[in-house]
Amino acid sequence: MLNPQLSSLIVTTEGLKNITNILNKLREDTKARYIILVEKSGQMIANVGEETPFTMPLSALVAGAFASTREIAKLVGETEFNVMYQQGKNRNIYICALKTQDLLTVVFDESPSLGIVKIKTKEVSEALSNEILAMLHKK
Amino acid sequence: MALINYSSREIHCKIVYYGTGLGGKTTNLEYVHKTLNPQIRGEMVSLNTANERTLFFDFLPLDLGSVQGFRTKFSLYTVPGQVEYNASRKLVLNGADGIVFVADSQMEKMQENIDSLKNMEENLAEYSMTLDSLPWVLQYNKRDLPNAAPLDVLERTLNTRGVRSFEAVAYKGIGVFDTLKAISKEVLNRLT
Numbered sequence: 001m002l003n004p005q006l007s008s009l010i011v012t013t014e015g016l017k018n019i020t021n022i023l024n025k026l027r028e029d030t031k032a033r034y035i036i037l038v039e040k041s042g043q044m045i046a047n048v049g050e051e052t053p054f055t056m057p058l059s060a061l062v063a064g065a066f067a068s069t070r071e072i073a074k075l076v077g078e079t080e081f082n083v084m085y086q087q088g089k090n091r092n093i094y095i096c097a098l099k100t101q102d103l104l105t106v107v108f109d110e111s112p113s114l115g116i117v118k119i120k121t122k123e124v125s126e127a128l129s130n131e132i133l134a135m136l137h138k139k
Numbered sequence: 140m141a142l143i144n145y146s147s148r149e150i151h152c153k154i155v156y157y158g159t160g161l162g163g164k165t166t167n168l169e170y171v172h173k174t175l176n177p178q179i180r181g182e183m184v185s186l187n188t189a190n191e192r193t194l195f196f197d198f199l200p201l202d203l204g205s206v207q208g209f210r211t212k213f214s215l216y217t218v219p220g221q222v223e224y225n226a227s228r229k230l231v232l233n234g235a236d237g238i239v240f241v242a243d244s245q246m247e248k249m250q251e252n253i254d255s256l257k258n259m260e261e262n263l264a265e266y267s268m269t270l271d272s273l274p275w276v277l278q279y280n281k282r283d284l285p286n287a288a289p290l291d292v293l294e295r296t297l298n299t300r301g302v303r304s305f306e307a308v309a310y311k312g313i314g315v316f317d318t319l320k321a322i323s324k325e326v327l328n329r330l331t
């Protein structure tokens with residue numbers, strides 16, 4: 001038997017289904033290419049959209065980049081650091097920290113506006129946090 | 140922290156290679172990457188300085204087969220050993236399920252090993268973890284060098300808790316897989 005007490009996050013079939021539904025809806029609303037939900041220590045929890053062979057290194061790097069930028073923010077006196085945005089020529093990456101500190105990562109091209117991505121990710125972040133918290137507390 | 144996915148039937152664990160600068164942490168991962176079949180290991184990502192020292196971390200994902208019907212996936216990370224990179228070292232430790240402490244066997248590196256081990260305990264404490272609660276193993280690397288300290292000196296100095304320890308010559312691969320097998324087994328034992 002797996003010992004659930006010692007592992008901190010158990011992704012249940014039902015929880016993953018709920019999360020995937022939320023992410024799929026978010027993807028429709030934002031026209032994102034793909035969306036990855038990354039656990040704060042760098043593991044992927046869920047992904048939707050275009051298949052990419054790089055979800056594992058992407059998750060590790062997203063968690064690292066975000067953690068590092070948040071530390072920088074702290075050092076310059078900013079404590080409310082929840083969002084990171086990188087704008088490229090073809091691709092944009094929007095990362096938003098949930099209240100569980102897990103990272104909602106949206107990769108999109110120029111078609112949707114950043115404003116829409118911002119608003120829509122904000123709208124789902126509460127629901128996503130709740131799904132994760134429910135799995136964390138399930139024993 | 141381990142992530143157990145009942146939907147895909149996968150267990151994901153994070154193992155961190157810690158230790159002094161130039162001790163051979165990156166070399167361990169490079170050897171694993173070079174040796175394993177691409178079907179069971181992913182690409183290695185290295186965030187380096189211009190002179191090949193680790194700046195933030197190395198990352199190597201592995202698929203180590205099945206346990207009780209779950210595929211076990213390990214993410215190996217190294218930290219930067221250089222003293223001044225403590226902020227990034229601490230970030231990489233976040234969520235570690237197991238640690239390999241890579242000690243440099245050279246006599247003159249003994250104090251650096253001691254300091255690095257102490258630094259690791261301090262950083263773990265920030266995540267409310269201790270060396271008594273977390274699976275970890277020791278690797279005494281660079282056994283090939285003439286100035287390597289005798290094994291019993293290393294054991295007495297660094298292994299006061301009596302964890303499993305391995306002699307290694309990482310660039311030749313000696314001890315690399317023994318170390319990895321031991322830590323992955325200990326991590327899985329905790330979970331199951």
Ligand SMILES: Nc1nc2c(ncn2[C@@H]2O[C@H](COP(=O)(O)OP(=O)(O)OP(=O)(O)O)[C@@H](O)[C@H]2O)c(=O)[nH]1
Pocket residue numbers: 158159160161162163164165166167191192193194217218219220221280281282283284307308309310311
């Ligand atoms: N002689 C000898 N050299 C080794 C051994 N293992 C690694 N090295 C060499 O030691 C040097 C440093 O190795 P790295 O793996 O980059 O060390 P590191 O611990 O990752 O160092 P940082 O990234 O600065 O923390 C390299 O030149 C390696 O080839 C060993 O067992 N014996």
Ligand SMILES: [Mg+2]
Pocket residue numbers: 164165166192193217218219220
């Ligand atoms: Mg290195």
